Amino acid sequence: MTSRREIRARKAFWNRIAYHGVGIGTAFFFLAPFLVGFLASFRSNSENGQPPLPPWPTAGISIDAYRALDGFGSGVWQHTVNSLIVSLGTVVLTVVVSVLAGYGFSRYRFPLKNVLFVLIIATLMIPFQSILTPLFIILAKLGLNNSLFGLMLIYVTLQLPFSVFMMRNAFDAVPKEIEEAARIDGARDLKLLVRVLMPLVMPGVATVSIFAFLNAWNEFLAALVLLSSNENYTLPVLMTAVRAGRLGAINWGAVQAGVTVMVVPCLFVFLLLQRYYMRGLMAGAVK
Amino acid sequence: MTSLARPTSLTLSDVRKSYGSLAVIHGVDLTIGEGEFVVFVGPSGCGKSTLLRMIAGLEEVTDGEVAIKGRDVTDLDPSDRGIAMVFQSYALYPHMTVRDNLAFGLKMSRTAATEIDRRVAQAASILKIEHLLDRRPGQLSGGQRQRVAIGRAIVRKPDVFLFDEPLSNLDAELRVSMRIEIARLHRDLGNTMIYVTHDQTEAMTLADRIVILRDGRIEQVGTPRQVYEDPANTFVAGFIGSPRMNLLDGVWSKGRIRIGEVLLPAPMLQNDRSEGAPLKFGIRPEHIEIAVSGEDGLPAIVEFTEYLGGTCYVYCRLAEGQSVTIESRGDKQPAGGDRITLVFPAARSFVFDDNGMRMR
Structure with missing residues (x-):
């Protein structure tokens, strides 16, 4: 006769198998595209045009695809730097503006506060493609067309409604007493914001940063319209140029290599910020 | 009155507060003596917390004057008034260790590092929280957090301590022991303390003098014995004492x-x-x-x-x-x-x- 203890142990064992099995299966579906792309980028030139299965290189690992990618435009390194400048610039500007705006909306009382806030949020409903032409004209008038800084400003503008909303919520979640205690302790204005409040709204800042980075990094249309000279292209524009290839033939290897290159910074940014993104720093502040 | 025997610590002269057209404090006059323990008590919404926050400088004073040690502080920043405040919700900085929580105010006022260490150590030993100095507030129990909050007030060496319902978040047993501890602290430090509560046991046990407020007005000021045995009106008579008169x-x-x-x-x-x-x-x-x-x-x-x-x-x-x-x-x-x-x-x-x- 099996004891209840054994029955329980066996039940727990099968439960664990089912739990992890489902988890691994789900993870596979999410990871497979990355894996396929990554492996395919190491196929040789001759193998490139072959059917995609099996996805891994069968005739030895080669970096032909990366060489081909680097042959386009001003070299992949130059375009990666362009993309990084625009994306990181967007992150910094977005965070600075949205932290200040979020703090203002959360803590100060001023006339038409809620109307203004709703107006800012309402701009989320405007498809940005529809304002691309006016934006282009404005940038041209400012002498900022075909400049990475101009593109950065556009991205910041597009990113702000969501970010301000996010930061206002983050500041709303910080108890007023903490701020008051800091004021009694003698922290004022910027010092108060940087030394006391910033660490408390870090989850919000991380979220805003991740979104700003990913959106700026992956954005295509505005970059295509606003950047006219080859050496200013960001990676998404370069990738389209790569895909269009020569005489209609698509160099799939270079495309896979480009995808691999583009994924790396996104992963890096996410891993860097995810501990703030996940962590509830507020625990223990009050009560 | 006891306050007449000692030098004045805090004076409120015709202090008023209104939000737009809504007046919440209607001209409060009060003199508190050096080293006195004064408790503001009243039903919720009577303005006791608002009055305390006006003394702290967290609420603007609409009219009247607040003076601490003879110095007009009505329009000064909270950090320049010589006060320290303990909040009901503790309001510790969750991202700092206990040590940094205690030292933060001193760092802000650019105190020398050795002096900061000395004062933090002193406050920690008074409150018996030395072993907690490297922890964060999230790792402490309610009572320990409240000690840290009190410690943060002590290191500032304020002229006046302000307590805003500091024990309301604690459970009944802890409340009693912290109450005794606050009384001991007052005896040892001898600072002026102003304490807001709606709990009349706390008011009666801690206070040198009780200030009973209703709707932004002082109903009676007196020692616990005076307000209990000689109430000025039906409100005070009904408010002090349990069960009610x-x-x-x-x-x-x-x-x-x-x-x-x-x-x-x-x-x-x-x-x-x-x-x-x-x-x-x-x-x-x-x-x-x-x-x-x-x-x-x-x-x-x-x-x-x-x-x-x-x-x-x-x-x-x-x-x-x-x-x-x-x-x-x-x-x-x-x-x-x-x-x-x-x-x-x-x-x-x-x-x-x-x-x-x-x-x-």
């Missing part, structure tokens, strides 16, 4: 008080009232006794009783419908439905006019 409707009748059909002896009053003037007759539950046999008194019917171990609350109803609470310590407790007679010494009773003001 019995306030019975009656009329003045030839130097005596008539409640329903019964004539009661009145306490000594200096001014006579007109015949038939309505008044309130107050008597505390613990001063009422149940007549043993044939004494004159108020006849009543027992509705129900609450047994609390040492004492017993007896809830009764008078013949004409007014309810009376008795705190009975006798061995023999009445049961529901019993007819009893209530007797009490006239000197223990209070008489209030129909505006609620005490008649003396």
Whole structure:
């Protein structure tokens, strides 16, 4: 006769198998595209045009695809730097503006506060493609067309409604007493914001940063319209140029290599910020 | 008053606060002596916290003047007033260790590092939190957090300590021990302390003087004994003391008080009232006794009783419908439905006019 203890142990064992099995299966579906792309980028030139299965290189690992990618435009390194400048610039500007705006909306009382806030949020409903032409004209008038800084400003503008909303919520979640205690302790204005409040709204800042980075990094249309000279292209524009290839033939290897290159910074940014993104720093502040 | 014997620590002169057209503090005048422990008490929404926050500089003063040690601080920044505040929610900085929490204010005022270490160590030893210095607030229990919050106030060496319901978030047992600790702290440090609470036990036990507030006005200021034994009006009489003082409707009748059909002896009053003037007759539950046999008194019917171990609350109803609470310590407790007679010494009773003001 099996004891209840054994029955329980066996039940727990099968439960664990089912739990992890489902988890691994789900993870596979999410990871497979990355894996396929990554492996395919190491196929040789001759193998490139072959059917995609099996996805891994069968005739030895080669970096032909990366060489081909680097042959386009001003070299992949130059375009990666362009993309990084625009994306990181967007992150910094977005965070600075949205932290200040979020703090203002959360803590100060001023006339038409809620109307203004709703107006800012309402701009989320405007498809940005529809304002691309006016934006282009404005940038041209400012002498900022075909400049990475101009593109950065556009991205910041597009990113702000969501970010301000996010930061206002983050500041709303910080108890007023903490701020008051800091004021009694003698922290004022910027010092108060940087030394006391910033660490408390870090989850919000991380979220805003991740979104700003990913959106700026992956954005295509505005970059295509606003950047006219080859050496200013960001990676998404370069990738389209790569895909269009020569005489209609698509160099799939270079495309896979480009995808691999583009994924790396996104992963890096996410891993860097995810501990703030996940962590509830507020625990223990009050009560 | 005790404050007259010592130098002045804090003065409020005609302090007012209004939000737009809504006035919440209507001209408060108060002088607090050096080293005094003053408790602001009142029902919720009476403005006690607002008044404390005005002293702290967290709320703007609409009109009037706040002076600390003779210095007008009405328009100064909170950090320049020589105050420290302990909040109900502790308001510790969650991203800093206990040590950094304590040191933060000193760092902000650019105190030398050695001096910071010395003061933090001193505060930690007073509050017995030395072993917690490297932890974060999230790893502490409620009582420990409140100690840290108090420590943060101590290191600032303030002229005036402000406590905003500091014990309300603690459980009953911890509240009692922290209350004793705060009393000990006051004895050891000797600073002026202002303490806001709605808990009258805290008010009575801690205070040198109690300030009772209602709707943004001071109703009475006095030692715990004064406000308990000599209330200025029906509000103070009903607010201080638990269970509440019995306030019975009656009329003045030839130097005596008539409640329903019964004539009661009145306490000594200096001014006579007109015949038939309505008044309130107050008597505390613990001063009422149940007549043993044939004494004159108020006849009543027992509705129900609450047994609390040492004492017993007896809830009764008078013949004409007014309810009376008795705190009975006798061995023999009445049961529901019993007819009893209530007797009490006239000197223990209070008489209030129909505006609620005490008649003396």
